[in-house]
Amino acid sequence: MITKDQLFVQGEPIASLDDIRAAKTPFIDPLTAVLRRPMLWTNDTADGLAQRENHVIADKSLTYDVVRKVMSTCTSEGFGHLARGGREGRLVRPPKS
Secondary structure (H helix, E strand, C coil): CECCCEEEECCEEEEEHHHHHHCCCCCCHHHHHHHCCCCCCCCCCHHHHHCCEEEEEECCCCCHHHHHHHHHHHHHCCCCEEEEEECCCCCCCCCCC
16 A cells, blocks of 8 residues: 555555655665565466466555556566555546456
């Protein structure tokens, strides 16, 4: 989840938005470290990596540069399916293709 000032993964604070915006790379190093942790719900096969999912919930007031960095980092770490949503009011899901 991305709030107005912090990035969280499963309730754990990962990075401040100031740090994310100040980074000179397209990826978020602390998020990369979290996504590389062993996970109990997936296996290490190529199919398991392709099926890894991530739901990005962000405050509506955020600029796209922050959301783009989060999504780019997730994609670079093998998350093949990303779902986006807004955090004020109701969750907005992308249309199914």
